[in-house]
Amino acid sequence: MITLTEENYIKSIYQLGRYGTMTVSTNGIAEALETKASSVTDMVKKLAEKGYANYKRYQGVSLTLEGKKIAADVVRKHRLWEVFLVEKLNFTWDEVHDIAEQLEHIKSEKLINELDKLLDYPTHDPHGDPIPDKNGDIKKTDKILLFNLAENAKGVCVGVKDTSSSFLKYLDKHKIALGSEITVVSREDFDDSMVIQINGTMTISISQAVANNLFVKEEALD
Template identity: 60%
Template sequence: MFSLAEENYLKTIYHLEQESKGGVSTNAIAERMETKPSSVTDMVQKLAEKKMLSYKKYKGTTLTSGGKKIATQVIRKHRLWEVFLVDKLKFHWDEVHEVAEQLEHVQSDKLITRLDAYLGSPDFDPHGDPIPDKDGYVKPTEKKLLSELKKKQRGVCVGVKETSSEFLQYLDKKNITIGTKMQVLGKEFFDGSMIIQVGKDQFFISKIIAENIYVQTN
């Protein structure tokens, strides 16, 4: 139904809309997709004709409900495949993106239905990002930075902000991964460092670390 290029545009526009509520500019799309603004104009006009987004010359664009549906389906597929790669094929969470980028374009409803079931209908991908359901609905989660938690508060790791190998290796060493529960035992006022409980261990982390771990509270 939609070409690979069209799907990628819709996906990117969806992400940009999430990041900064409101219309998305031509240049923003071009930069994110590593393409030229003139190419973006072409494609945006084409997708607008297909009613996938609403667009006024010089005024940026927004996804229509139709466009949003396509975008979330692509994102759903991307994230399900990431779960597959990590859970089943034992990839590291920092090396799945490019492969998922390809797998997300495979067309087969049955495949996705089955894959989802096979993986146990996960709610989050290996980076902690929520997986849209078959209707494109994304559960609105209470995602905060670990650094925002107060003393005694608990949270579940649902993702990271920084994704360098160094950082991920640090987390591995501390046994922090998606789904890891943690509690703030103490917080130092002057530098924002904290002592946290993770499993049976307690240890010190700097503010920098705490600002790069997303936790879900409930």
């Protein structure tokens, strides 16, 4: 049996280590989970004993195959619930994270499969993040940060890196949503800000912080 806390640690290791492939530091986990490094050491030992993680002291942690399976499952549930909240219960994308954080731990295979069906098998959550399938596989898209688009280049908004409520509300305010077409009108060397046009209409100036937290899929120029 796996506890809720263990699941959260495994999920963190999975996400910090780019879907479980890389090795993760004790401090990194501690920061992500808002806990202390010493607590992480304890837990990581336990996860290793249980066969969910590979761990040698001072060498960082990674997940075993079994650990990755568990992590992908939790992430799958988290993201499906987020879709549910937005699609069926009128939540906005900045409201769903904390609730999905609770719902991701509900245990029932039938529940999650039926939810998947109800939502018509979505591939991405409301923030554009991919939803792992039943086997834990995720479809990778070739998204890049808006910051890396050249002047005059065009892209479609496909995701956000920062999912904080304040950032998402900022995007809402400026009518930037998943699917919006963004054109880089000009870039400013001085402060790395850029002027962009949204869906061919509104033109605004955005800071480097914004451009570095918005994923786009680049489009061919006309």
